[in-house]
Amino acid sequence: MSHDHSHDHDHGGTDQGRRQLLKSGLGLALTASGGFALNLAHMGAAAAQSASSDDYKALICLFMYGGNDQANTVVATNGGSWDRYRTLRGGSIGLLEPGSAGGLLPISPDNLAAFDNRGLTLGLHPALIQTRELFNQKKLAMVANVGPLIEPITPDEYRRLSRRFPDRLYSHNDQQSTWQTFSPEGSRSGWGGNLAGMLAEAYNPGAPFFSAISTGNSAAAWLTGNRVSPYSVPLTGQIGFVQTEMHLGDVHNGGRPLREILSISRSNDNLLAQTYSELYRRTLDYQQRMRSGLVNEQDSRLLAVPGIRGGGGANPLIEQLRMVSRIIASRQSLGVRRQVFFISLGGFDTHGGQKATQNRLLVQVDQALEHFVRQMQILGVEDQVTLFTASDFGRSMLTNGSGTDHGWGSHHFVVGGAVQGGRLYGQFPAFGRDVGHDVNGRLVPRYSVEQYAAALGRWFGLSDGQLLEALPNLRNFDARALTFMRA
Numbered sequence: 001m002s003h004d005h006s007h008d009h010d011h012g013g014t015d016q017g018r019r020q021l022l023k024s025g026l027g028l029a030l031t032a033s034g035g036f037a038l039n040l041a042h043m044g045a046a047a048a049q050s051a052s053s054d055d056y057k058a059l060i061c062l063f064m065y066g067g068n069d070q071a072n073t074v075v076a077t078n079g080g081s082w083d084r085y086r087t088l089r090g091g092s093i094g095l096l097e098p099g100s101a102g103g104l105l106p107i108s109p110d111n112l113a114a115f116d117n118r119g120l121t122l123g124l125h126p127a128l129i130q131t132r133e134l135f136n137q138k139k140l141a142m143v144a145n146v147g148p149l150i151e152p153i154t155p156d157e158y159r160r161l162s163r164r165f166p167d168r169l170y171s172h173n174d175q176q177s178t179w180q181t182f183s184p185e186g187s188r189s190g191w192g193g194n195l196a197g198m199l200a201e202a203y204n205p206g207a208p209f210f211s212a213i214s215t216g217n218s219a220a221a222w223l224t225g226n227r228v229s230p231y232s233v234p235l236t237g238q239i240g241f242v243q244t245e246m247h248l249g250d251v252h253n254g255g256r257p258l259r260e261i262l263s264i265s266r267s268n269d270n271l272l273a274q275t276y277s278e279l280y281r282r283t284l285d286y287q288q289r290m291r292s293g294l295v296n297e298q299d300s301r302l303l304a305v306p307g308i309r310g311g312g313g314a315n316p317l318i319e320q321l322r323m324v325s326r327i328i329a330s331r332q333s334l335g336v337r338r339q340v341f342f343i344s345l346g347g348f349d350t351h352g353g354q355k356a357t358q359n360r361l362l363v364q365v366d367q368a369l370e371h372f373v374r375q376m377q378i379l380g381v382e383d384q385v386t387l388f389t390a391s392d393f394g395r396s397m398l399t400n401g402s403g404t405d406h407g408w409g410s411h412h413f414v415v416g417g418a419v420q421g422g423r424l425y426g427q428f429p430a431f432g433r434d435v436g437h438d439v440n441g442r443l444v445p446r447y448s449v450e451q452y453a454a455a456l457g458r459w460f461g462l463s464d465g466q467l468l469e470a471l472p473n474l475r476n477f478d479a480r481a482l483t484f485m486r487a
Helices: 015-024 079-092 129-136 153-159 172-181 189-201 242-247 258-265 270-295 315-331 353-378 449-459 464-470
Strands: 027-029 036-039 057-064 074-076 105-107 123-124 140-147 214-215 231-233 338-345 384-389 396-399 403-408 410-415
Touching: 027 123, 057 172, 057 189, 057 315, 057 353, 074 079, 074 403, 079 172, 079 353, 105 129, 105 353, 123 242, 129 140, 129 353, 140 449, 172 189, 189 214, 189 338, 189 449, 189 464, 214 315, 315 338, 315 464, 338 353, 353 410, 384 449, 449 464
Parallel strands: 057 338, 057 384, 214 231, 214 338
Antiparallel strands: 027 036, 074 123, 105 123, 140 410, 384 410, 396 403
16 A cells, blocks of 8 residues: 655756746755655745744644544444444454443533434544543544545435545545545645645745645655645654765765855756756755754653553654654744644554554554643644544445455544534434445545535635635535634
């Protein structure tokens, strides 16, 4: 299963190509681990402005690659839903009832009486201990039955094929891309990058490179927008042209040999060579800014990375969050007031051995959510940074023996001080094959990814017009249907 959605960009080597290059605002991105790559980052010429901590906001996407099983993450434990759950999932992957040893963790959303979920009772997966605490503390909200859609569709309309729905449902690569970009694999315009790009000129005029950031070596399509492209920072925090400097025989002088080469190229008669050398020079400058502006990894405000609860090495999600936290703590020196980040965890494709595998993975998610809240509190930005979950798709309500197959709609968490937590948003589906929003064991989403994104984007600072531009199918839905963010 491939998670890499990065692509090369080819450009002509003519003077005409140079003019097109300049007209389009094409820039050069360089991953912080070294190695050049062309991208569409807007190279703002304005000087970096001092970022006001009071006007800073960030979004963090936590993507669970493989398709997390929503039906064991949040379980309806009332009446017919619970009876059908026990019948269909049985002892192979079924979880124990709330109140029993190792059973589901009961939760009581504040707003059940306000709409059709009256009488609903819910339980969280037993691994989600801290998640339940965050929910009870009103720092976490749940959003039910979200998935990629083109337009609203009912289960009957899906059966009759009388409405449009996304291509290549149930395909990992295509649905990872569709969640992130609204199109199958190959799309290069993600909604996270588009949200950030809409605000980059106003909020990050001197630092567009730092608007959309991935950690580690992952290149997420979600971060690539029409105005910005991802900037990758390695978990080591070793910022700089490591590979390039080593090849040029000067590791310690901040790319001096490369700068000397570029100064020669700028005097070249070839206009395209001049343009490229200028873009490379700017890229060096940005790299130096990240290197000098990033807070030290020993900063006393940064929480340590714990081992995985129950045994195992360091939690990889928290390792990624620690780098994100370093960058957020450096926001003023970097000159940014709006940022989007992408972190991820793989392994959720649980066709077999689901019970043990999902437990192990959700323990890591659970720890990461709690770590995120504590860390943002320490940094003083709890109300300014919001984390949300995403995944390829949900999974089938039916078991194939020891696992589940690919689904469609799923449930997700939104976490942070700006979240109206302790509540359930959307209509929680009844459990059962061909019951409610289920078609042959798969949930038909009731709410679109665009609606989910719109709630986040509105809080982020986008106008209704900008949301319609960034989220192409939003005009087909009620843009204000999900209200889990505070104004």
